[in-house]
Amino acid sequence: MPKVAVILSGCGVKDGAEIHEAVSALLSITRRGAEYVCYAPDKTQHDVVDHLKQAPVAGEQRNVLVESARIARGEVRDLAEFDPAEVDALVIPGGFGSAKNLSDYALQGPTATPDPHVARAVRAMHAAGKPVGAICISPTVVAAVFQGTEVKPRLTIGSDPGTAGHLRDMGAEHVECAADDCIVDETNRIVSTPAYMSARNIAEVYTGIDRLVEEVLKLA
Amino acid sequence: MPKVAVILSGCGVKDGAEIHEAVSALLSITRRGAEYVCYAPDKTQHDVVDHLKQAPVAGEQRNVLVESARIARGEVRDLAEFDPAEVDALVIPGGFGSAKNLSDYALQGPTATPDPHVARAVRAMHAAGKPVGAICISPTVVAAVFQGTEVKPRLTIGSDPGTAGHLRDMGAEHVECAADDCIVDETNRIVSTPAYMSARNIAEVYTGIDRLVEEVLKLA
Numbered sequence: 178m179p180k181v182a183v184i185l186s187g188c189g190v191k192d193g194a195e196i197h198e199a200v201s202a203l204l205s206i207t208r209r210g211a212e213y214v215c216y217a218p219d220k221t222q223h224d225v226v227d228h229l230k231q232a233p234v235a236g237e238q239r240n241v242l243v244e245s246a247r248i249a250r251g252e253v254r255d256l257a258e259f260d261p262a263e264v265d266a267l268v269i270p271g272g273f274g275s276a277k278n279l280s281d282y283a284l285q286g287p288t289a290t291p292d293p294h295v296a297r298a299v300r301a302m303h304a305a306g307k308p309v310g311a312i313c314i315s316p317t318v319v320a321a322v323f324q325g326t327e328v329k330p331r332l333t334i335g336s337d338p339g340t341a342g343h344l345r346d347m348g349a350e351h352v353e354c355a356a357d358d359c360i361v362d363e364t365n366r367i368v369s370t371p372a373y374m375s376a377r378n379i380a381e382v383y384t385g386i387d388r389l390v391e392e393v394l395k396l397a
Numbered sequence: 398m399p400k401v402a403v404i405l406s407g408c409g410v411k412d413g414a415e416i417h418e419a420v421s422a423l424l425s426i427t428r429r430g431a432e433y434v435c436y437a438p439d440k441t442q443h444d445v446v447d448h449l450k451q452a453p454v455a456g457e458q459r460n461v462l463v464e465s466a467r468i469a470r471g472e473v474r475d476l477a478e479f480d481p482a483e484v485d486a487l488v489i490p491g492g493f494g495s496a497k498n499l500s501d502y503a504l505q506g507p508t509a510t511p512d513p514h515v516a517r518a519v520r521a522m523h524a525a526g527k528p529v530g531a532i533c534i535s536p537t538v539v540a541a542v543f544q545g546t547e548v549k550p551r552l553t554i555g556s557d558p559g560t561a562g563h564l565r566d567m568g569a570e571h572v573e574c575a576a577d578d579c580i581v582d583e584t585n586r587i588v589s590t591p592a593y594m595s596a597r598n599i600a601e602v603y604t605g606i607d608r609l610v611e612e613v614l615k616l617a
Binding site for chain 2: 200227228243246250377
């Protein structure tokens, strides 16, 4: 049974992993006969956002690994312990947590720096020829990891011109893609899908992520 | 397009709504051509549990409505505003939040009292002949709502003898059911499925909840 590492970035679209996307990935991986193992960085979240008021909460701190454990039902490992030899593929759901906790793209745009443990995991998978799936805004993490190297990934974040331009600024190629489909970079074994960057509802999110998981497992 | 109210109880299996179950319900409702509208009570959670250590966090407080907004991507209404005329069906995902925030079943067992807004919503749907779906531990909420009345719902929580006995103590009938199926009480228009009370993985959870949503929509 192929084993897929899923990197979570908290729990909630505004300050963590987008919950519908993360659960869709776990569901699709399981339905397709693979198993998942969740990872998250053990560090303080960039911020805590009140998802009802859609506003940051001053003074509150939450930990990325601890909040990710909500989505993983307690079964989540510190990303510092990630060993590429243990897994066949890696998938990164979206949400602002991806752009605030897995890199600082939400703040720095195309000069973003990835979290060191995320960078190590993505580079190790690429070096081992194992596939990486990037959902929603997470292609910006992949682009940040390979910025300034000879690896020029072919990615999609859907059709948003600003984010697509940032990917090109970081040295990646951007390809437009519908929410219910995905883009496969065969050379680099990287698959991406727009999810809530383009999707109008959770059903489209699931369809696109299920396509991504299908292609990731083909490459595993 | 039928509209289904989904009552959330926070965000995370140990102190709120079980996230895989809640997302499975939202996904199934959408894939089956209906739409969802999320509700949650606006009150302090019974407790906050560190999902990594699986232990309560002393002194921390979170609000059920605010945390539920993480699952609902901000689109969640105060359950005090629930109007049964606006919806065609009601679904209640599980998680300890159901047994700690929607009722006090986790503390009181068969003498549990439901949250007053939850009780009002479930009674109003029943009185209007509109279906109610109860997932995982949430049949205990339904049983608590009708305890001491002439309504004797036919429910499942899977096969756990202790919880099944509590349902009977509360005046309900309990029927064993597999994780990938559901029990339909045609008389009372109540559908229930075991989800993580019995399921071995998220795929079984989705299959059972999708069956529940199918039956709930038939009754709507």
